Amino acid sequence: MTEHDEHPTAQRDQAHSGTGDDVVRQDTDAGRDTGQDNGAQVSTGSETAGVPEAAIPELVIISGMSGAGRSTAAKCLEDLGWFVVDNLPPALIPTMVELGARSQGNVARIAVVVDVRGRRFFDNLRESLADLDTRGVTRRIVFLESSDEALVRRFESVRRPHPLQGDGRIVDGIAAERELLRELRGDADLVIDTSSLNVHELRAKMDAQFAGEEEPELRATVMSFGFKYGLPVDADLVADMRFLPNPHWVPELRPYTGLNEEVAGYVFNQPGAKDFLDRYAELLRLIAAGYRREGKRYVTIAIGCTGGKHRSVAMSEKLAARLAAEGVETVVVHRDMGRE
Secondary structure: OOOOOOOOOOEEEEEEEOOOOEEEEEEEOOOOOOOHHHOOEEOOOOHHHOOOOEEOOEEEEEEEOOOOOHHHHHHHHHHOOOEEEEOOOHHHHHHHHHHHHOOOOOOOEEEEEOOHHHHHHHHHHHHHHHHHHHOOOOEEEEEEEOOHHHHHHHHHHHOOOOOOOOOOOHHHHHHHHHHHOHHHHHHOOEEEEOOOOOHHHHHHHHHHHHOOOOOOOOEEEEEEEEHHHOOOOOOOEEEEOOOOOOHHHOOOOOOOOOOOHHHHHHHHOOOOHHHHHHHHHHHHHHHHHHHHHOOOOEEEEEEEEOOOOOHHHHHHHHHHHHHHHOOOEEEEEEOOOOOO
């Protein structure tokens, strides 16, 4: 592991994104928790800041040894819905919390990564922590630890110098950092030793601490596309709808897209269309369970046909509806619709 490690439909919004004509639609749960209950309704203790009473965000400070997995831990919290700030100077942490308190519950949980890259700013951390305590901010410190041997191996594998080694060796930088962080480690609420952990195991530990009782959420993008315009480079899974008859060759359907009821009806009245939808949805349920176990939060499912206008669009819509009905937050993107 190295430091370099993504409900039934309540409404559907359509917008254009990017520089082309991609059509994006999103399935969301209108009752989805906005996180407003995660911050305690208490005084900030700072009347001069103009926020005498607000929902103070929950705060987690992620620190620890370089190469021990800080980026992985931060990414895990981001996937769980936390607002994550990397390498924020410690003196600005109280300001970040104050801004979160002003957000009317929109920023209810903040995670800040603090490490030796801050150099001179790192000395301000203790003062900032004392300031947070006087404001009544609920904060936790997560410290990522690892053995010298594991850290040396990780730095050598990526061929990067330790940020504190200067003209010395990697072990010199590790020793300097360990001494610098000794007091912070003693104050940590949670210490995770990643010496023998891989990325997935570290994510599992973070999930166990911060995901609560709910299973980590999986988010899916279902993208229709045309093979004649090339495969989507960000696709995790690709399915080919060219085994179905093409509505392009039906004159009365040619001008329309797969969003049209007549076109969708034509596509799903073809032999194999409904069977494919049922079996592919079942396969995705199996894959989704595995993704969750492995800590993968985002999946892009590409559905293609010749031009990305009829068959792939109709199938993407139906598949996205199935996923949304099973509790997967789903976005539909029609990459090539309207391109011809």
